[in-house]
Amino acid sequence: MAKNITPKEQNYSQWYQDVIRAAELADNAPVRGCMVVRPNAYGVWENIQSAFDRAFKETGHTNAYFPLLIPNSFMEREAQHVEGFAPELAVVTHAGGEELEEPYVVRPTSETIIGHMYSQWVQSWRDLPILINQWCSVVRWEKRPRLFLRTSEFLWQEGHTAHATREEAYAETLLMLGVYERIMQEHLALSVIYGEKSMNERFPGAENTFSCEAMMSDKKALQAGTSHFLGQNFARAFDISFQGKDGATDFAWTTSWGVSTRLIGAIIMTHSDNDGLVLPPKVAPVKAAVIPISSDEAKLARDLEPAAKKLAGELAASFGGLGAEVDRNYHLRPGDRFFHHIQKGVPLRVELGEREFANGHVTVVRRDTGAKEQVAIDAAPARVSALLGEIQENLYRRAREFRLENTHDVSSLGELKDFFKGSATPGFARAFFAGSSDDEKEIKDITGGATIRCMPQDDEALGKCVVTGQDGARRAIFAKAY
């Protein structure tokens, strides 16, 4: 067990911070609530970006960039929007040596300024749909910051689309929810439930919000991505209107959807253990570390290091150019060198000692299971690729099983209350619910904080509401959440 990491069973929150520090993922910044995303985490983010970006482009979206600063008056045009975001805004009051006539807010999200631009770009139905995404950072002042989960600035993507019909915009909202679920499963090895949010959990200004909800290893929920159907609310506020085929003028229908560096927090809390970070191979910046080991400097220089470099080159080529490195920390003991890669979440260690070199073998060690095997050095690239696939699948399977094992049906308000009593988080409760916004609040009170995470999209069962007793209620997932 790692001495620099508090066991998660002892103090989960401290474990999370220790894993981040040991893996050199992020530091607290000298700016309130902000973080520095260090190269090991930024490399994960680049792989996350690349997977989502490809999926966005395959579904017809292009990227663009809108200003960081938003005139304060724009925020005020949509009543619910400004009410939701006002407490979190950072405000620029001076620029270029002068006080500004109208302050700018640093974007907390870009519906308003993008809505303003769309109103200039859209005149006719031929100008629709607009399918644009933006990668950027946003600022929402946080009173209780936590690395990756809640920081005053975070990196994200925000998709913003405008359509001629309600049906098309609704279909887009669900299409992107599906894209999120698929990429989270295939690349991040997260097993999420996705579905509609309850009224109390909607985005300020949205007609409807959908989300992906993952279960962390402490059995709490984490909202991993959201997709909003904005109706005509922002189109009306910013006058995105168009002339239809029939000549009549109407407001456009818009959507927005986003995922953020929060996903790195989700990856950490889903896969990691008491030795430190565990990364799914598809998002790991270093997928395999080749470690030549000898106390004989001449042998290292003549035999082991050249062989390690050659192998790392072949591995990198098989990964598409990057992702394999040679460990040259010869001043450390072998155990410490291994531990360095374990703590950084590197999926595979490839050890090359003197005896292995003499036999033409390497020892390949899995981060997820610790399993070791001897592989002929020539066969290593193919075997490493296969093992990375197995690790990716294993992590997803484990995450899925954990979520299923810790999801329980409850059929009354009393059972729901019992489920969440006690200090340990028990997991997700599935219950039929058709109550009001006040009923949601009451459940939050009596359970010590459980909320409706979503109403699963692929669950068509209907039943008796645990609060009102009425029939035909949809299933909802209740959980305590980050």
Add this chain to the structure above:
Amino acid sequence: MAKNITPKEQNYSQWYQDVIRAAELADNAPVRGCMVVRPNAYGVWENIQSAFDRAFKETGHTNAYFPLLIPNSFMEREAQHVEGFAPELAVVTHAGGEELEEPYVVRPTSETIIGHMYSQWVQSWRDLPILINQWCSVVRWEKRPRLFLRTSEFLWQEGHTAHATREEAYAETLLMLGVYERIMQEHLALSVIYGEKSMNERFPGAENTFSCEAMMSDKKALQAGTSHFLGQNFARAFDISFQGKDGATDFAWTTSWGVSTRLIGAIIMTHSDNDGLVLPPKVAPVKAAVIPISSDEAKLARDLEPAAKKLAGELAASFGGLGAEVDRNYHLRPGDRFFHHIQKGVPLRVELGEREFANGHVTVVRRDTGAKEQVAIDAAPARVSALLGEIQENLYRRAREFRLENTHDVSSLGELKDFFKGSATPGFARAFFAGSSDDEKEIKDITGGATIRCMPQDDEALGKCVVTGQDGARRAIFAKAY
């Protein structure tokens, strides 16, 4: 000639704006001096990013992300730095509903906050070098904004490295200057002069600055990228100190280097013509547009459009997945459809009319020369690839020849003054110079604004200074600049 574009000979500045508007590259934002980077320009930026990012990684750098907001006191720690940037800062004074105790500035560049973090990461020589790059936006308030060239917010990359020795940091500064020059040539088809800046043109806080300077088609210079040797200035201000192999403590030696969305302005002004945008194929988001043409809707649906889609799919596959599109604007006349792609800078048009379809051919038209050729549809992917390579080379060759034709040697102050007299910009003047900062200012005065762009790195000739007459002076490039 395009009716919506002012000829560049008539009004260059209006031509530039017209090209941007016709190509839908950018709009002025409702935020003073800021722009919206529209998808066609952002696609260029993604290709620019990808080329530079690969080169950064090949030279051992990794990406990270540091906060957008910088404590005001950090800016003040390096005297020249704060003096240089103070007039351009945007300041956050309120956040989370409260006035801040200490204001934050929106980063104009990140030497200070990155220096602060490096001081925490560096203790020993083993922690060096640190080779980190950041992709982000920065804010520098502009009094006279101009799309892509000078905007209050722009997108860029900033590399920040720390080293144990002066020599290593100096070598890094020049290495990255070389990377810039190579990518600008190979991908952006820019022919730049690269070299040391004069004292008056150095980055605030740098010991030395190097730059790449391109010649625009109006013969003005544009600074396309800079690489700074910061000496120990920032290490001293932020206490980036380390214990060397010998046990002695020393300050680190740092560098920084950046290119920005300004490069899009450079591409526009180097390659475009009076019909609109011309893009080098390697940075063009759409490299080829396939245009099925017929007034017979049944034929379009049955024959032409399926053939066009199949060809576009094959072309996209040959480009690595993206970059080919099918034009379905059947409501426009063919000439207008062609013009749309001409103005957007698409390198190749692939026209597929009824007669072409019947003969199994397409007509391929080059954007750079207007040359047309008939190509068998099966042979089109290979021919398109070859033509894109030719266009890329042709654009670079034209840019290089233009720069060489408009660079002239002058051997006295009088000749220098004569060279720049008159209203038209005459190009670059090469002259030996070993004068003082005041001499530079005087030259700027008597020439109506010409400055030293750089002292070419690969030019080892020495001669008599045009101001002081002293021997052994290096060659400098004088020009009026954006």
